[in-house]
Amino acid sequence: MSLRTDSPLVDPDVIARVLAKGRSTGAEFSEIYVEDKRSTSAGLDDGKVEQVTSGRDRGAGIRVIAGDTTGFAHTSDLSERGLLAAAEAAAAAAKQGDGGVHTIALQPVFRHPVNTIVQFPDTVAKARKVELLQRADAAARGVHGAIVQVSAGYGDSIKQILIANSDGIFSADEQVRTLMRVSVIANGDAGMQTGYNSLGHTIGFEVFDEIDVEELAIRAAQQAITKLQARPAPSGAMQVVIKQGSGGVLFHEACGHGLEADLVGKGSSVYRGKMGELVASPLVTVIDDGTMAGEWGAIGVDDEGHASQKNTLIENGILTDYMWDYIRARKEGRKQSGNGRRQSYADLPMVRMTNTFVTNGSENPDDIIRATDHGVYVAKLGGGQVDTASGDFVFGMVEAYLIENGEITEPLREGNLIGNGPQVLKDIDLMGNDFAMGGPGTCGKDGQGVPVGDGCPTLRVKSMTIGGTAA
Amino acid sequence: MSATVDDLQAIADRVVAQAGAGEQIEAYVSRGGETAIRIYEGELEHFVSAQSEGVGIRVIKNGRTGFAYAGTLDPAAIAEVLADARDNVSFGTPDEFAGLAIPDGVAQIPQKFWDEELAHYPTDKKIALTKELEKLTLGIDDRVRVDEANYDDGWGEVAVATTTGIRESGRGNSCYVSVSTLADDEEETQTGFGFSVGDSPKDFNLRKAAREASERATRLLGAIKPPSKRTTVVLDPYVTSQFISILSSTLNGENAAKGRSFFAERMGDQVADPRFTLVDDPTNPLAYTATDIDGEGLAARRNVLIENGVLKKFVHSSYSARRLGTVSTGNATRGGFAGSPGVGCLAMQLVPGTHTQEELIASIDDGVLIQMVSGLHSGVNPISGDFSTGASGMLISNGTVGAPVREFTIASTLQRMLLDIVAIGGDVDWLPSRAHGMSLVIRDVTMSGT
Incomplete structure (x- = not known):
């Protein structure tokens, strides 16, 4: 992402002294992560713009590694005194050996140029942001008289980060994010149903030149209206067709987390020891790509200062690599993969996904539906959850339909689907040619949330368990 | 709350005192810290020690609400937060029900939220008890590995003041330990967890946490x-x-x-x-x-x-x-x-x-x-x-x-x-x-x- 200023958040001479202080108790590695984030959000609910919020989060996290021990301290005081105190605390936490004097020469690091920001959100009047919400509200309510409630949210943030470490890395990035979401409630004879739609990109306010806010809101409203007629979802195992886009969540849960090297290293992943083996249908190629321009998980550098990368994890069904951060890569004597991320300066980095997706196959998506006798078509996925050790995972279907004799028929009420990651990957028997990315996601791990993207073409799993109530 | 936090209350009071005519202001000021210890295979994997602080200011005028916050108590930043919150007011839709709480005369029921023993509990003992938790968990069943054993504690101080007469402050601290487990049987692995909570580490029941973590994982094998x-x-x-x-x-x-x-x-x-x-x-x-x-x-x-x-x-x-x-x-x-x-x-x-x-x-x-x-x-x-x-x-x-x-x-x-x-x-x-x-x-x- 483009940097508007060359002046670093903290003076490089101060950084060098802070890094040296971090190693003063004998640790072999010290790192500073500085963040200055300004955000604006606005919420509309019940027809009213309830509140505009301005936020400022600024601080630094100091990480010191001695052997297998990590010490970490963070502070909102960016003065040299504040940073040295944090470095001393982190060093004490990782204390080992006699210490000594270390001099560190900092070298700028290549930053992957993700995309150019045309209109930085802090240069846009708040009134224009609020207006988007009002347009969304009006559009959603205009869809149908059964729409009884609309809530819409807008958010943007500009996060400047600086990362330097005792290996000499010195890198900076400016991460811009723009987000909008619409939630709708429709009321019918069988009770209330909900619709939801969102967009999020790592670009500026120019995103609204291309994306129609009304269209976003109308889709959410239509989803709620359609579900008013929904029947209970079936119960039990059947064929499942997953629509392009949000279906990428399936891979985030079925294999994404299990391919994070920290979980693999501790033996809490079903994919441990499977490198080079066939772990999925040959139709499946899974990529994690932090360089994907404009996508929600795109980053110029990761939160350890390493340039983002495009990494192939599974190629034609064969496991080709895990995702790596500094600690795990160092342990294995290999390169990082640009997957060391953290929620904020107050958090330790760990292995995280960026934009995770499955590449195109050859089938026409309509043919996939036509080839399915009896199953469920999941048009929009919600979140999911995985137990990486057993591989069991769930994901929610927020918009789904029955497939009968090759045709999409009745809408279904919400529920979870459950499966076992390695089994589901092998059970993918049709892969579409209509790849798309889904909406913005927040991935939670060990208490930290980071922005991620997911995507896939329309595909079919020959058997998965639908968690509904209908026989 | 059970104790007053004078300096935070003073900051909140100073913000509220700047209210203009027809303006309601609420200032919420807090400060806190945490310790996080993780043990893996008998060694300290990480030790996190950190503090944070911040202020959130809500301004209501003519039924419109604005809000801003910053993760610092620097006076210049607080002034900027108040200015931002005031600026944000103009974008809200007037709402006749908008407003701050007004003291309602309901008495607080005193409770104890602060534990002196926890506040002074030595770091090496926190590390030692986390190692003990890992060891106890490993000692129950040969099929069980420990994914991680954690000790976490935190403390917080807060003060809130409003132009409507709310003026409250207090502090609290708490701690817990947790352990997550993996149980293996040939190709299969299942997971479990256990935890224990207390006012201070002396309340922990490490044996119970270890037993539950071990049993949760092994119960699911097969x-x-x-x-x-x-x-x-x-x-x-x-x-x-x-x-x-x-x-x-x-x-x-x-x-x-x-x-x-x-x-x-x-x-x-x-x-x-x-x-x-x-x-x-x-x-x-x-x-x-x-x-x-x-x-x-x-x-x-x-x-x-x-x-x-x-x-x-x-x-x-x-x-x-x-x-x-x-x-x-x-x-x-x-x-x-x-x-x-x-x-x-x-x-x-x-x-x-x-x-x-x-x-x-x-x-x-x-x-x-x-x-x-x-x-x-x-x-x-x-x-x-x-x-x-x-x-x-x-x-x-x-x-x-x-x-x-x-x-x-x-x-x-x-x-x-x-x-x-x-x-x-x-x-x-x-x-x-x-x-x-x-x-x-x-x-x-x-x-x-x-």
């Missing part, structure tokens, strides 16, 4: 995917706590006012089995989320929400109460300085029954004991009431616990589940959650497997 059918479920106390927590949003007065709760038009109706009485009581010191004030600075209080299955009350902040022409129940919630107040239950508790889990199971011919659920955020919709979660546990047949099962879902609707409650256990567990737990028996739930 688990199969069960056939689909309708059955009776026994929710473990930990799962019941999660189930009860979901009801918070349906009992939220703001959601009721905005037509976002399926209970909105049901006041006085029989919405649950007559055995079901649900209270929200943050004044109960046994509750993990006990508090003496709510997020707006009003006294926390005991509220009976569902009594013998009849819907009696929604919880309210001052805003939602004004909208529905009632009074605050002391249920404003707040996610720290970066958030403005919302509404929610603070410490949910079911009136317990008398039976143990074993006795409840003994009365069931055919059912399943649910030990874990997953995907509560993705498969449960508190607005429509649709309920579907991933689950694992043990089959029950002829009154005894049998084979372990996994990779299935349980589904119904929240509305039906409340009416389908068959029994409530007496095995109350004060979990680190906003709802306590006990065994809960619900009939006619769909189990989806093969």
